Amino acid sequence: MHVFLLGVSHQTAPIDLRERLDFSSRDVGEAVEAVAARYSAGEAVVLSTCNRSEIYIASDDPVRAQEELLDFLCSYHQLPAEAFRSHVFVHTDDAASRHLFRVAAGLDSLVVGEPQILGQVKDAYQVAATHQCVGPLLTRLFHGSFGVGKRVRSETGLGEGAISVAYAAVALARKIFGRLDGRGVLVVGAGEISTLTAQHLRSQGVGTIAITSRTAAHAEALASAVNGHAVPWSEMRGALASADIVITATGSQRPILTRADIEAVTGRGRSAPLFIIDIAVPRDVEASVSEIEQVFLYNVDDLQTIVQENLTRRAAEISRAEAIVTEEVQRFTAWRRSRGAVPTVVALRQRFEQIRRSELQRLDSKLGALPPDARARVDEVTRLIVEKLLLTPTEQLKALPDEETQIAYTEAVSRLFALRDEAPASPDADEVDTGQPNRTRS
Amino acid sequence: MTILPLLLYVASGAAYGVHFARREPAMGRTATTLLLVGVLAHTFVIGMQTMEVRHIPFANPSRAISTFVWLLTLSYLYLEITTEERAMGVFILPIVVGLQTIPALFPGVENADPVLDSPWFWVHVASLLCAYASFALASVLGLTYMLQFKEIKKKHLGYLYTRLPSLLTLDTMNSRAMTVGWVFLTIGVVVGIVWTAQARAVSPDDPNLQAMVFNDPKIFIAMLTWGVYSFGLFARSALGWTGRRAAWLSTVGFLIVLLNFLPVSYFVTTSHTFQ
Numbered sequence: 001m002h003v004f005l006l007g008v009s010h011q012t013a014p015i016d017l018r019e020r021l022d023f024s025s026r027d028v029g030e031a032v033e034a035v036a037a038r039y040s041a042g043e044a045v046v047l048s049t050c051n052r053s054e055i056y057i058a059s060d061d062p063v064r065a066q067e068e069l070l071d072f073l074c075s076y077h078q079l080p081a082e083a084f085r086s087h088v089f090v091h092t093d094d095a096a097s098r099h100l101f102r103v104a105a106g107l108d109s110l111v112v113g114e115p116q117i118l119g120q121v122k123d124a125y126q127v128a129a130t131h132q133c134v135g136p137l138l139t140r141l142f143h144g145s146f147g148v149g150k151r152v153r154s155e156t157g158l159g160e161g162a163i164s165v166a167y168a169a170v171a172l173a174r175k176i177f178g179r180l181d182g183r184g185v186l187v188v189g190a191g192e193i194s195t196l197t198a199q200h201l202r203s204q205g206v207g208t209i210a211i212t213s214r215t216a217a218h219a220e221a222l223a224s225a226v227n228g229h230a231v232p233w234s235e236m237r238g239a240l241a242s243a244d245i246v247i248t249a250t251g252s253q254r255p256i257l258t259r260a261d262i263e264a265v266t267g268r269g270r271s272a273p274l275f276i277i278d279i280a281v282p283r284d285v286e287a288s289v290s291e292i293e294q295v296f297l298y299n300v301d302d303l304q305t306i307v308q309e310n311l312t313r314r315a316a317e318i319s320r321a322e323a324i325v326t327e328e329v330q331r332f333t334a335w336r337r338s339r340g341a342v343p344t345v346v347a348l349r350q351r352f353e354q355i356r357r358s359e360l361q362r363l364d365s366k367l368g369a370l371p372p373d374a375r376a377r378v379d380e381v382t383r384l385i386v387e388k389l390l391l392t393p394t395e396q397l398k399a400l401p402d403e404e405t406q407i408a409y410t411e412a413v414s415r416l417f418a419l420r421d422e423a424p425a426s427p428d429a430d431e432v433d434t435g436q437p438n439r440t441r442s
Numbered sequence: 443m444t445i446l447p448l449l450l451y452v453a454s455g456a457a458y459g460v461h462f463a464r465r466e467p468a469m470g471r472t473a474t475t476l477l478l479v480g481v482l483a484h485t486f487v488i489g490m491q492t493m494e495v496r497h498i499p500f501a502n503p504s505r506a507i508s509t510f511v512w513l514l515t516l517s518y519l520y521l522e523i524t525t526e527e528r529a530m531g532v533f534i535l536p537i538v539v540g541l542q543t544i545p546a547l548f549p550g551v552e553n554a555d556p557v558l559d560s561p562w563f564w565v566h567v568a569s570l571l572c573a574y575a576s577f578a579l580a581s582v583l584g585l586t587y588m589l590q591f592k593e594i595k596k597k598h599l600g601y602l603y604t605r606l607p608s609l610l611t612l613d614t615m616n617s618r619a620m621t622v623g624w625v626f627l628t629i630g631v632v633v634g635i636v637w638t639a640q641a642r643a644v645s646p647d648d649p650n651l652q653a654m655v656f657n658d659p660k661i662f663i664a665m666l667t668w669g670v671y672s673f674g675l676f677a678r679s680a681l682g683w684t685g686r687r688a689a690w691l692s693t694v695g696f697l698i699v700l701l702n703f704l705p706v707s708y709f710v711t712t713s714h715t716f717q
Contacts, residue, residue: 154466160604175594178608271684273609290595294685302597309599 004062005096006069007054013087021077023048029131036133039068043135047124058137062092097332101325104145105152113158113314118149148328158317161310165303166196169277173245176275180206186243187211189250190222193279197247202226210239241265246276248284257285266294338398344410345394347419352386444487448546450480455535462532470528484512497564508545511538513575527607533582562637569630574699576623581696583616584689620692624671663702670695
């Protein structure tokens, strides 16, 4: 039983093709059920985000599965195969698990270390589980990926530090003010970044957001978008007095806030800091304002520098994250291999148990003369002998280093003990303890 | 036995250091746990000493330091648990460890001078020790504030920036610690004055009591400390001296406290020795 993956991502396909192959516009559960029922051994997960569409299945015949899944994509998305065949990537077993683990870690994302992808992977698994489309193989695979995501986030700095100007500004605000509830924000001029920053601040629970712009309509529009209120341009300086965070982004060629303006609102009357984010180019706020003790003045270059430093730091964490992925891939592979030996181990145990019971039955007439506890003792001893004999071979079969060796050994065991031959029927042949806590049949 | 709290504090300090550097939550919890166990052991030691002399141990400088460390650790734990900020541990624990080595290595002997049996007296000392513990905390918070302020003002958002609490949190904690400290300091000083008057009425010839005047170094510096912190509180509310100015004040104030505690206690005072 193999893990098989087929998909497209932002690495291999342009956005218009990805949009056509996206599963999330229709019921993903329906797609998962279709794949699980017809193209796999009953296990399937579909991972569909704006940057990737990937199908994971358990399959006995990956080569056939590849063609069948391509056909499925054609019919499901109503696209001719030639349109996307060259953009599709496929992976099996180790390569498939490595791909999924890298995706969950954020290593395959457009912005390395972005946080949403792990949640998306978890959701994809959840949908498949709800539709009963997962079994032991994909369950273990996806849980492994959740583990990787968690390890990368806690053991490396891959997901740390703001990587957009708006987020960087909000992170700074939190380092200055701690909690943002009750803080007043003033937005001067409504542009893209100031809108984004105001939205982030609102989602962080900031108090009032006042917006002012030379064009009243812009101010009104942003005010309704972020649940704030518009202030006439003429009252800007008044609004300044009650603001803790000021975002300026006007198109003005000359500074609109001078040192005198800021000094008028800081000083004895206000003891708390004033955080000014000047996104405008040319700058809206006089540079000398940063000399005022209570003021923290950051312009767009400063924020860009922070973002750059964070991106560099993230890049430095990539190798550590890759190391974690490699470790976890090895762990998953060892698990997968040990499972490959399970049918043979089970068959071997069954054979030994059959022999034990049939011998005991044969001697029943002679054993009948013994008292009950002596008979129980005999039963016990034979059982223990069988257990001890099976212990080492079972461990060895599960711990073989590679697929080829495992196939060779399990084949050898099957032949040596004629495991595939029909054995004489014996009582309770199904009650065989494999000796493992989570017995599974694949 | 007295070395056990010290060892636990050392272990806890190491854990706080690792937690600060790597920001692993599990290590932070380990640090807090070790500190709690250390405080427990320390409480036990202090409890035994209290039973021995029937008041909180403070009459010899060594034991006073031990009690001070105990109060400091308790205050820090309170602050950490209520704010859920573990970053400060790496700054507080070195002070705890450094000071606790003194009683651990030089235990000294507690004496049972009868003058110390007055309840006024040990309220006086307990109050002052609480005050000094608060001031120690405030000064560390103030120093941390200054570090964080510099990182943000200079726009070098580096190692410390990511690990330290926010500016306003640090400032609020500093303010609280200074206020609490000032309250205990005032109580301690007032009780000291009352007690002196009382004790003089009882034993007018005691040379120690005679020396308890304003120009005894220890008393003078205590009044100076009270002055500095009173000004600090006034300046914060009336003059808007928050942030860095408050931070400086709390550091200066605590340096004076340290001055009083160590050199003055050991070498210079006449009024506060009890033979």
